[in-house]
Amino acid sequence: MTTVLKTDDLRKQFGELTAVDNVSIEIDDDKITSIIGPNGAGKTTFYNLLTGVLQPTGGSIWLRSGDQNELTDVTDAEPHEVAQAGLSRSYQITNIFEGLTVRENVRVARISHEGTRLDFRSRATGDESVEADIEEILELTGLTDIADTPCDTLSHGEKRTVEIALALAIEPNVFLMDEPTAGMNPTEVTEIVSLIRELDADLDATFVVTEHNMDVVTDISDRIVVLAEGAILADGTPQDVLADERVTEAYLGSDSV
Known part of the structure; x- marks a missing residue:
């Protein structure tokens, strides 16, 4: 396994609100990782930090760029610099x-x-x-x-x-997929899931997914990371994470995952 994306104590504050709370994570190249959490968990802010849309309050972001063996510090990089370094993002709303x-x-x-x-x-x-x-x-x-x-x-x-x-098209090493099935009918969901599997098998790229449809999450994921209140609540296989009582409690009163 090779680490292609890493954060160390990544933090983002908006005034008194801590949206991302010292998140440390390593993404390996041989797994599809899904990042989930209830609304307000910090998923979008975390993605925006990874892609350079937002600058962190603290911590660091490291990305394996191209054929380099070592990770590159992209903490302060602009969005176009992050993209050139090999991190691509598909948005929840078509762009x-x-x-x-x-x-x-x-x-x-x-x-x-x-x-x-x-x-x-x-x-x-x-x-x-x-x-x-x-x-x-x-x-x-x-x-x-x-x-x-x-x-x-x-x-x-x-x-x-x-x-x-x-x-x-930017030949990513790491591909962040933001709600890939949002707004789709069941047939379209099935087609996108099949496409993600095919791309994962065919391309030398690592897929990181946020998704509300838990059937999709459990279907495609090798690993699930759960964010709650900006921090990592659980991290493991789909079976282990979804059996975690803390994860169930985090979603009580929430309509989505």
Whole structure:
């Protein structure tokens, strides 16, 4: 096992409120890790710290970048620097250009990562390697058949899949998935779960998931970390964590997980 992401005593305060309370965690490359917790547990703040959207009050964040053997300190990095270092995030709310086709959206994301000035609407971009990468991403995510479809005509589930493709375009070492099944019908949930499994098997990337659907969490996770009031409450296999009475108590009176 290789640690690809680590936090040491990570803390975030908003005035007197401690949203993330000295969280220390190591994410290994051979496991899908789900981070769950009741509303207000600090999950979103924790993700925002990892991606550079928020700066921590204390502690540190370390990321394995590219083929490096050692972790890099990204505690003070900006979001684009974190992305370039190899950490990608899919958002709970779709974050795509509705007026562009699926292929054009993936091209924008890929070119942005490469830092290349290209006409993303052109079929002949002059960079065959970029176009080959785009086609590979479309195939991996099952989007080839709708690649030239405008995104504003897609279903919610299809848009979420496009968003996953955009996150993959930066070639992440660590892929944070934020509520990947939010707003989906049962058929779409099944399809996304299958996609996550396939990507985990096919890619040299580590998946970290936050998800309210506990059937999905138990289905895809090798490890579950439970946050409550900004701190780690439980950490272990799905069977062990869900049998923990403290976890049950944390969710009493909560509608979601």
